[in-house]
Amino acid sequence: MATDTSTASSPSAAETPAAGRRRLPPELSILGVMIGMMLLFEVLGWLFVGQSFIANPLRLKIMILQESEIGIIAVGVTQTIIIAGIDLSSGSVVGMTAMISASLAQAADAPHAVYPALTGLNPIFPVAAGLLCGLLVGVVNGWLIAYTKIPPFIATLGMMVSARGVANWYTNGQPIGNLTDSFAEIGAGWWPVIIFLGVAFIFHIALRYTRYGKFTYAIGANPLAARVSGINVERHTVLVYMFAGLLSGLCGVVHTARAISGQAGVGMGFELDAIAAAVIGGTSLSGGVGRMTGTVIGAIILGILTSGFTFLNVDAHYQEIIKGGVIIAAVVADQYRQRRRKSV
Amino acid sequence: MKRTLIALAAATVLASPAFAAKIGVSMDKFDDNFLTVLRNGMADYAKTQPGVTVQIEDAKDDVSKQISQVQNFIANGVTAIIVNPVDTSATAAITKAAAEAGVPLVYVNREPADVAKLGPKAAFVASNEVESGTLETKEICKLLDGKGNILVISGQLSNQAAVQRTKDIHDVIATDPCKGIKIIAEQTANWDRTQAQNLMTNWLSKGLEFDAVVSNNDEMAVGAIQAMKAAGVDTKKAIVGGVDATQDALASMKAGDLKVTVFQDAAGQGKGAVDAALALAAGKPVDKKVYIPFQLVTPANMDQFIKKN
Numbered sequence: 001m002a003t004d005t006s007t008a009s010s011p012s013a014a015e016t017p018a019a020g021r022r023r024l025p026p027e028l029s030i031l032g033v034m035i036g037m038m039l040l041f042e043v044l045g046w047l048f049v050g051q052s053f054i055a056n057p058l059r060l061k062i063m064i065l066q067e068s069e070i071g072i073i074a075v076g077v078t079q080t081i082i083i084a085g086i087d088l089s090s091g092s093v094v095g096m097t098a099m100i101s102a103s104l105a106q107a108a109d110a111p112h113a114v115y116p117a118l119t120g121l122n123p124i125f126p127v128a129a130g131l132l133c134g135l136l137v138g139v140v141n142g143w144l145i146a147y148t149k150i151p152p153f154i155a156t157l158g159m160m161v162s163a164r165g166v167a168n169w170y171t172n173g174q175p176i177g178n179l180t181d182s183f184a185e186i187g188a189g190w191w192p193v194i195i196f197l198g199v200a201f202i203f204h205i206a207l208r209y210t211r212y213g214k215f216t217y218a219i220g221a222n223p224l225a226a227r228v229s230g231i232n233v234e235r236h237t238v239l240v241y242m243f244a245g246l247l248s249g250l251c252g253v254v255h256t257a258r259a260i261s262g263q264a265g266v267g268m269g270f271e272l273d274a275i276a277a278a279v280i281g282g283t284s285l286s287g288g289v290g291r292m293t294g295t296v297i298g299a300i301i302l303g304i305l306t307s308g309f310t311f312l313n314v315d316a317h318y319q320e321i322i323k324g325g326v327i328i329a330a331v332v333a334d335q336y337r338q339r340r341r342k343s344v
Numbered sequence: 345m346k347r348t349l350i351a352l353a354a355a356t357v358l359a360s361p362a363f364a365a366k367i368g369v370s371m372d373k374f375d376d377n378f379l380t381v382l383r384n385g386m387a388d389y390a391k392t393q394p395g396v397t398v399q400i401e402d403a404k405d406d407v408s409k410q411i412s413q414v415q416n417f418i419a420n421g422v423t424a425i426i427v428n429p430v431d432t433s434a435t436a437a438i439t440k441a442a443a444e445a446g447v448p449l450v451y452v453n454r455e456p457a458d459v460a461k462l463g464p465k466a467a468f469v470a471s472n473e474v475e476s477g478t479l480e481t482k483e484i485c486k487l488l489d490g491k492g493n494i495l496v497i498s499g500q501l502s503n504q505a506a507v508q509r510t511k512d513i514h515d516v517i518a519t520d521p522c523k524g525i526k527i528i529a530e531q532t533a534n535w536d537r538t539q540a541q542n543l544m545t546n547w548l549s550k551g552l553e554f555d556a557v558v559s560n561n562d563e564m565a566v567g568a569i570q571a572m573k574a575a576g577v578d579t580k581k582a583i584v585g586g587v588d589a590t591q592d593a594l595a596s597m598k599a600g601d602l603k604v605t606v607f608q609d610a611a612g613q614g615k616g617a618v619d620a621a622l623a624l625a626a627g628k629p630v631d632k633k634v635y636i637p638f639q640l641v642t643p644a645n646m647d648q649f650i651k652k653n
Contacts, residue, residue: 051551058575059549066542112591173375177592188574259537260570261592266536310546316501316532 027282027294034301041308053311061190067303068192069094069258071296072251073274074281075199076138076244078295079207081278083220083240084287085145085152089159090248090274093137094267095167097252101130102176102262110178114171123183127253134249135242137163142241146234160271167264176262187258195254197296199247204292216240221288276327277302364395367621368417369426370410372454374402378610379428381652382453385614386426396622398426407434414438417447424448424621433457439466448624452617453610459633467630469616473505475638476587476606477512477560483604483640484556484585485516491524492555495547497568499535499560506535509560509587528552533564540567541574548575555583562586562593562605569601589641589649597646607639607649 038054045053053059073090080087106113108120118125137159144155185191207213215236218226227233251270256262279285280301281294305326309319367390371383383400390398399422403410407430417425418441425447429435435456442449442465449466451459459468484494496513499506510530517525529547533540540559547554548571559565565586572579585604586593596602613636623630641649 049550056549058545062542062545062549065545069538168375172380174377174380175590175592177595255538258541259567261537263537266538306542307546307549310529310531310543311550313529316498316530 027291027297030280030282030294030297030301034297034304037301037304037308041304041311044308044312048312053308059307059311061193063303063307064193064196064300065190065303066306067277067299068196069251069255070270070273070277070302071196071299072192072199072247072254073270074277074295074299075196075203075292076247077271077274078278078281078283078290078292079203079216079240080152080244081275081283081285082207082216082287082290083237084223085237085241086156086275086285087141087241087244087248088153088156088271089137089141089163090244090251091267091270091272092160092163092167093134093245093248094252094255094270095264096137096163096170097130097133097249098256098262098266099167099170099176099264100133101126101253102179102256103170104129105179105183105256105262106176107178107180113178114176120180123180123186126183127186130253130256131246131249134252135246137248138242138245139238141245142238145241146237164264170264173264175264177260179256179260179262184257184260187254187256187260192254192258195250196299199250200292200296203243207292212239217288273302279331280327364397365393365423365622365625366421367396367398367424367426367618368413368420368422369398369400369428370403370413370417371400371428372403372410372430373405378608379453381610382428382614385611386618387614388611389615389618393618393622396618398618403430405430407431411437411441414441418442418445422447424450424625426450426452426617426621428452429454429456439463442466448621450617450621450624453613462632465624467620467624467632467634469613469620469634469636471608471613471638472635473508474512476505476608477509478516479606479638479640480509480585480587480604481513481516481522481558483642484558484583485522485525487583487603488525488555490521493526493528493553494556494558495544495552495554495568496527496530497540497543497557497559497564498530498532499564501532503535506532506560513558528554533559533567535561535563537563537567537570540564541571544568544571545575548572548577557582557584559584559586562588562590562602565602565605566592566596569596573601589652591650594641594646594650597641597643600643603642605641607641607652609636609639609652611652612636 041053045051077087077090103114104118104121105123105126106119110119113119141156141159144150145152207216215231218231219233219236223233255266277298278295281298283290283294305323369386371379373379387398387400390396401413403413410430414425414427425442427438429451432454436458439458439462443463451468453470455468455470496510498510516522529552531543533543557568559568565584569579569584572582579601583603586602587606589605589607593602593605616634616636620630620634
């Protein structure tokens with residue numbers, strides 16, 4: 001795997017004619033897994049349920065909608081993994097931003113408003129507060145990792161605990177309800193999907209075609225070489241974690257708008273689902289490898305699984321067991337395919 | 345520090361009149377909505393009883409901290425102890441410490457694993473979890489006239505309340521008046537509102553023909569209603585039930601969406617615990633298990649619950 005990392009590290013390297021012929025993008029194999037899964041559920045659907053799995057607009061929508069929040073986080077987590085880091089704090093940051101944005105999004109007639117003087121505000125305010133708070137957490141994460149040199153796993157683990165603490169402390173664990181309709185609009189209909197695909201597109205462009213992306217891959221592949229070639233590794237690390245925090249904050253806002261309620265416990269385990277989406281999508285935990293398109297497909301695969309299990313009425317106890325197996329199988333299949341392609 | 349505290353406590357005990365009762369309370373945690381109502385219920389009720397004072401401590405979800413708090417209460421010479429257990433399987437040490445010191449002990453809200461072994465000066469006050477899911481399902485059975493297809497949304501699979509409430513649903517529809525009800529799908533949404541939204545949308549996409557949705561709690565019931573609304577289902581006509589009677593659930597009921605929920609009387613449990621503690625301290629007999637009833641909440645009687653939880 002280590003050798004694979006170096007050859008496929010940057011998109012430009014993958015496209016040089018040195019490879020002999022133009023190579024297929026690595027996420028193509030995971031796209032195949034995704035299509036294969038859909039076809040499998042389609043066949044099982046006709047066999048056991050007597051209806052089509054795919055030809056159903058509402059199901060296609062929920063398949064991606066239910067993973068949009070995870071997807072938004074995964075866009076940030078993918079980048080932290082590309083620089084050979086990790087972000088475990090994202091789920092807790094969702095809980096924290098959910099509380100903070102909800103407290104500023106309460107309707108004027110809310111009976112027990114957190115800030116009675118600040119009700120009925122334009123949704124700009126709760127959204128800005130949520131994003132800002134996520135961004136600040138990200139900056140702290142990045143600063144700790146870049147300048148105190150503690151491992152990303154530890155820095156973000158600490159933040160995971162602290163951010164959840166802030167979420168619980170904010171209203172002593174009481175949920176915040178009665179949010180304004182204009183704020184709830186952000187989480188209604190297709191908006192979570194549009195926001196997810198929007199941020200994925202922006203960072204896809206940033207990673208592939210800008211200096212930001214080049215630096216990110218370079219640091220992940222070899223931080224020493226990156227430093228020698230003049231990249232300010234510390235500053236760039238802070239930047240990457242800042243974006244990851246910002247996206248967690250965005251997820252917190254979207255989640256709150258969708259639930260129309262702010263609750264301190266939300267987002268638990270989101271960080272692991274987001275990491276799963278990134279890894280299924282071909283991002284390597286050893287750094288330097290990963291693409292946004294893969295992460296989007298990874299998130300959709302998780303959505304297909306959830307919808308497919310409910311579609312087939314699989315017992316909830318078995319779902320989790322199977323899901324874990326599928327995550328591992330998807331990655332093993334992908335690796336096997338990549339290795340075989342190399343040996344040809 | 346500790347010694348001064350004990351001295352101070354001793355001084356208060358000595359200074360107060362002979363009939364004064366001092367109750368030490370150790371709560372699992374302070375930052376929980378339901379437990380806060382319970383805690384305030386205890387404090388408010390104690391104020392109405394002459395000579396009774398309560399000292400409430402936060403165990404911060406920590407078993408060993410809770411045990412130390414109980415030992416401190418005993419050292420301080422309290423008349424009785426009320427414990428809201430952090431871990432229901434780790435209550436043996438507390439039961440033993442109180443029994444050895446001869447101090448009356450009342451467990452509140454959560455059933456300790458050693459409930460069968462409680463001594464003569466100990467009791468357990470809570471609501472009988474079997475009631476909540478039963479009340480909910482019976483009311484839905486009534487609304488359905490005993491026949492129809494239902495969807496079941498359960499809480500966390502590892503949680504005792506979720507397991508019990510789901511079992512209640514199965515038990516009720518096995519009874520004669522509700523025999524015509526069939527569960528066409530049953531899944532977990534982990535107590536979570538958005539997970540219930542997702543689950544409901546998945547069910548709707550399958551085109552399931554259902555007559556009612558029975559959820560283990562209100563959060564998930566509200567999530568199901570939100571998903572139905574988004575898919576254009578008329579939620580005013582749909583039958584959705586939950587448990588807890590949360591503020592959001594009552595608001596949803598007021599809007600005509602949620603049809604059934606069940607109220608767990610937190611303040612009533614607090615009051616019951618104080619009563620049991622005082623009775624034990626006065627040497628009166630108390631049932632080993634004191635149950636504070638759950639109450640069914642429907643649009644007809646919802647107004648009396650709005651201020652309660």
